[in-house]
Amino acid sequence: MSAAGLVFAVQGVNPWTALWKIFGGSFCRSFGFFETMTKAIPLILISAGLSIAFRARFWNIGAEGQLLFGCILATGVGLHSSSLPSYCVLPLMFLAGATGGALWGTLPALLREKYRVNEVISTLMLNYIAAEAVQYLIYGPWKGKTQWGFPYTDNFPPAASLPVIPGTRIHWLTLLIGLVMACAAYFLLERSSMGFEIRVSGENPEAARRSGISPLRVSLLVMGLSGGLAGLAGTGELCGVHHHLTYPWAISSGYGFTAIIVAWMAMLNPLWCIPVSLLFAGLLVGGDAIQTSLGLPFATVNVFNGAILFFLMLAEFFRENKISLKRSASAGA
Amino acid sequence: MHDRPVLQLDAISRSFGPVQALSEVSIDLKPGEILGLLGANGAGKSTLMNILCGLHRPDSGQININGSKADIRSPAEAAGLGIGMVHQHFMLVPNMTVSENIALSLLHCPFFNPLSGLEKSIRERSEQFGLTISPDEFVINLSAGERQRVELMKVLLLSPRILILDEPTSVLTPREAAALFAVLRRFSSEGRSAIFISHKLEEVMQITNRVAVMKNGRLSGVVTTKETDSHELARLMLGSGTAGAGNAGCVRQGDKTLDVSSLTVIGDSGTQALTNVSFCIRSGEILGIAGVSGNGQRELSEAICGLRPVHSGRIFLNGIDLAGKSVRSINEAGVSAIPEERIHYGVAAGLSITDNAILKDYYQQPFSVNHMLQNEAARNHASGIIMQYQVSAPGQDTPVRYLSGGNIQKVIAGREIERRPILLIASHPTYGLDVGATDFIRSQLLLLRHSSAILLISESIDELIRLCDRIAVICAGRITGEFLPGEVTLEQIGLMMGGESVNL
8 A cells, every 4th residue: 555655656646635536536426436336347247257267276367358259249239139129138138248258268268278278378368359359340340330430339229228327327237237146156156066166176276186076167167157257247338338339448448457456355255356346446436536636647546456466465475474584504504 | 446435425314303314324435336325215315315415414424525524505516526416307498409408507607608619518428428419409309218318418517526316217218228327337437436326126236336225214234236136135125034914804805896907007208107007906905006106106096096098908996997987987986095195186275174075075965965065064074074083173164284294184084985985095195194193094994994995005015014915016117026915025025126026
């Protein structure tokens, strides 16, 4: 925290003022709080999914790409839904979004188990491929005719719009899905035999293999779920906020990466992901606030986030490894 | 050879905690001599050599090199004193070339363009010792024998006066071993000395001038190779006298439970780890596998458990062939295993005793019903194991990593035995345990024998003789003998462990 405070101090702003602006704006004022809730929705979904993957020691850095690829499939359904009965448009879009995310997630799982491709690299790179695919679609084949030349797809039909809480941008249906999914993820990890497989694989893959747990099955499972939840988050953003496919960085302002911090800070417990997501959503909203009120760049908030993750990991290290000062062996002998 | 010794070890002692690894070991090494160092596992060979290499320091005793006292504090100092060691496990970077790997190991290597001049010196040494290597080949493409030649070249470039080879032939084919011996002879003909660590008696007889034999951290004898034979060496290694029958009675034996026939398995390095291994175990019987570790024991247990593919041969469990079946179906067929390296293979150390107690049967009744874990059943099972197997732990929710080695082993033994297996494979089940835990695990094995067949893999001859109904000896992936305890002398066991066949 003090390191983050230093970042503000360097830029000539009293750290306490900055913190107040960030959190005061996002939690104490109604508009700010509604925005915080809106941004917390994708974070809850993604971080719950990442918790599952990280518990199995599958380092999924690609939630961003899984979210975007889910968006692509969901958009495909949304744009061609005019012939469908209106009540099944949203369920189909969510299904498509989850499928897309799951596909994008299981690909690195397959690569890791079949060809020993490092999942950090593959999931990270797939982010860029998904982002470029979105760009290609919105500038190319899916470019909307009604968007005055902007690289957006046409707006989805009204049946594809998620209801919001009046006066806010909170698409409550996705929020509900997020809360249910976080609880389900917790239940899966802690109470089901599949969760047992995930935990054992993460703790000791060799012991898991000896008890007959298939590494391929576990990897596919965790990445299917992790990617699927990211895809759901993307669909929620599409149908609840944007109503069309747009620039990849507009659909997700780094949710896939912020959620990594959220998952770790929640100690990979999907239930804890809910409050921690709110906290970080508040940081994101507050980041917008300090841009206008204090004239600081948004990157300051990213530095803040990074510092939190860094010190979190440091704290974890010191919790696991006690430091003891010892005389060196040669001096003792 | 009456020259002054190049190396004198004088009453070297070293202990690790309560374990006395070396006590008062004195050896000297003459110029131009190849000294064999022989001993069973845990005899102290490695500790002694690690002291020479500067990895450990002796608690007491003195090392003299060329007559002057030497204090070896680091591997670099050992190299400076002319001591070079070829380790049993290769320390090479696979995706770099041979000369790059060699440059890595050199102490005085130019910072810029480190390979300059290296080719020339490699070629010189190659000619000098008849050691052929190809400098531009990538290490990943080399066979085990070629890799060893690279390791040897790394050491030879430092012009050592004393060369230490730790079990150099364990990965070599007989032809490669012969080539290595030729290099060694040329090396010693220049007046330099070598220490050759091995447990293969035949090789020791073939290549060495003198042999030092260690047993339980002490030097049990130094003999001149010409004046001895493998029988004497085996006797020095394991002690004299008969291997007394200590089996706690017999139980009535049933049908053949496990029937392994001409099993051949490929090891990690791509060579055959097991060749045509055949044996059987009846229910009510404990079959011991004796041998120096690294001779195929791990591969044997992995092949039976389905963790390692079977190259050829069959493994019948009550008439059903296990070869090619999945780990899980073999578990379900009634095979349990107490693995070696308990923390790496046996438990998920961060999880609780409860989770570890159901590690193999978590998905079955009563621990899971409709894919839902039944915590109550699991906790009861765990507390049952804690009580019955005398695990000292605060409770069943304690993470296993906070337990001592003995208690971890009791948790594993409890889990595996309580599955009521048809066959239990116990690999080094008492390795590193204190007396109490050792006795307890042994008594549990004897109890289980009433209902199951047990394959006991151990390095401790004493343990095998106490527990087993029958003992087979494994060396270099082959069964070199099978006998009843009390039927043979320790000397004969030593010969079989050293790869010589014995007529019983």
